[in-house]
Amino acid sequence: MEQGSARGQARPTYASVASATTPAAVRVPEQPRGEQARGAETYREQPRQDQARREQGRTDQARGEHTHGEPSPPRVAVQRHSVRGQILDALRAALVDGQLVPGQVYSAPALGARFGVSATPVREAMQQLAIEGAVEVVPNRGFRVSQRGPHELAELAEVRALIEVPVMLRLARTVPPARWCALRPLADATVTAAAVGDRASYAESDRAFHGAVLALCGNEQLVMVADDLHRRSQWPLGNNPVTRRADLLADAVEHTALLDALIAQDLTVVQSLVREHFNGAES
Structure with a gap:
């Protein structure tokens, strides 16, 4: 933060300002010497702070968080409030949409440049994705998007079916x-x-529909666990980065048919559609 006056310039005390601008009857106390000393110390501290920032920049560079050669999707404008949450949502959308490619390593500074923010909220968001299993930490480089196979997807579908x-x-x-x-x-x-x-x-609306259905049971813990499993099942496979539109539409039509059967209270059709919905997720 820049100081209000240049280095070496004499700083007027409250007493000197008072003698030039206030009546003699009004006494303005002089600034205590301790305050003057702290002000001088602030000037001396500034070069050390600048040096620390330069050292931090070299440390980040040493960790390998460079931006050379990485693909650059369109720049996204992010509001400053709740930056970490917005970055997390944007990264999740990029995962589902195939913009973050399985097996590719991405650095926090490079991703931050895309979103127009510093590397810090990106790094925090990527750490959360690492906890969820969407990415893995690559020391001195950044984060690698996890490569998943059909077996993992089938396991997720099986667990979701057991719950839902x-x-x-x-x-x-x-x-x-x-x-x-x-x-x-x-x-x-x-x-x-x-x-x-x-x-x-689609990924957001899909989870919103399933979450609203499950919320009717009144078990908040179940809803949170199911949503986490659902989110994991939406990440693309390593050999198939994105889901085909035809598959999305077939899945969406099942939502509508299921809701129609629930409204009609046709339990036979409901049971058939629910099991078919999750069996289709395994294929």
Whole structure:
């Protein structure tokens, strides 16, 4: 932070200012000597702070967080409030959309340059993705997007089915049709996103629909666990970076059909659709 006066320039005390600008009857106390000493110390401290910043820059460079040769998607404007959360959402969307390629290493400074922010919130967001298993830390380089195979995707689908299928079937027997009708806009949103091939929007609307259905059971812990599993299942496979639009649309149509069956209280169709929905996720 720049100081208010240049180095070496005499700083007027409150007493000298008072003698030039205030009546003699008004006494303004002089600045204590301790305050003057601290002011001088601030001037002396500034070069050390600048040197520390330069040293930190060399440390970041030594860690290998460079930006050379990395693909550069369009720059995204990010608001300053809740920067880390916005970066995390943007990175998750980039994962689903195939902009972050499985097996590719990305550095925090390079990603920060794309989003127009410093490396710090990007690094924090990538650490969260590492906890979730979407990326892995590469010492002195950055983060590598995880490469997943069909077996891992099938495991996720199996666990999701174990959690969600019994809950959905129980809700189908107990929730009145009017409650299901209120979820119609969420089902329609998945169809809209799938129809235009917007994978990132589809991923969000897909999870929103499933989350709203499960929320009717009143178990917040179950909803959080299911959402985490659902998010993991949306990451692209190593040999197939993005999901085809036809597959998205087929999945979205199942949402609409399921909701229709729930509103009609057709338990046989509901059970068939729910199991088919998760079996399709394994293929």
